[in-house]
Amino acid sequence: MALVDVLIPTYRRKTGLAIVLTSLLGQTFRDFNVVVSSQADPDDDYLDDLEIEMLVRALRRHGHDVALHRHVPRRGQAEQRHFLLSQSTAPYVHYLDDDVILDPPVMQRMLDVIRAERCGFVGCAATGLHYLDDVRPHQQHIELWDGPVRPEPFTPDAIPYERHLVNNAANPLHLEERLCRGERTVRYKVAWVGGANVLYDRAKLLDVGGFSWWDRLPPNHSGEEVVAQFLLIRKYGGCGILPAGTYHLDLPTNVPDRTRNATELFGELIEEFNVHPTLGAPQALASSHSL
Helix, strand or coil: CCCEEEEEEECCCHHHHHHHHHHHHCCCCCCEEEEEEECCCHHHCCCCCHHHHHHHHHHHHCCCCEEEEECCCCCCHHHHHHHHHHCCCCCEEEEECCCEEECCCHHHHHHHHHHHHCCCEEECCCECHHHCCCCCHHHCCCEEECCCCCCCCCCCCCCCHHHHHHHCCCHHHHHHHHHCHHHCCEEECCCCCCCCEEEEEHHHHHHCCCCCCHHHCCCCCECHHHHHHHHHHHHCCEEEEECCCEEECCCCCCCCCCCCEHHHHHHHHHHHCCCCCCCCCCCCCCCEEEC
16 A cells, blocks of 8 residues: 555546646655546547556556546536545545646655644645746735644634635745745645645545535535635644645636535534544644744
């Protein structure tokens, strides 16, 4: 069993999948396996195409098990993430979307932080590289963790949504240039990190329900990774880190209809899965400083 299972949902993005798999080949961290779940239509199935086949062969040659699944029909992103999680046996699961590029040290850096902090997740926000010249100081208010990452039991009516601004556009790269000199890794408070590149403690994710509630939503929805992270932050804590080393390919979205958002389930899931900080666990609501 590997230490990490990399879980990749894919749909109509053969080039994106090939780039993500190539990024995995270049990682300095090596103890991982890969699970790919494709929901491509039968007449647009690309898992057997030469590009993907050769990358799978290369990963296997380097000692990584690679499982390819054709998981249809499409029932929405939450169900797709639920299916991927059901295929995993590793202590950590690393969800990677099929539209990102990773710098070589990213997986090792994320794993080092989650093992040190023992929190629910560690995320790296994906930068849109075409925003490099779009500097947004008004969106770069960042709350750094001074001490250990701890639970933050915010409620459905008191979610710190403003924290998401720090992950917009090229803000992660601009902040990294200022805060991460000398190989420093910075941990910061989040409301959530977009699901493109997030490492979870699998047992903790399952403890707060995973994505088992997928059937309460229509196939067209968004926010499934957001509500999962809300729940983990409440009970176990979670953080974003810089350097993020993660870049969007800026491919068109596969979820154009975002009328329904999984965050509407937050309140009921808190009660259903008893998502409260462990008795006696410190709550670090004041253990941060802002920049």
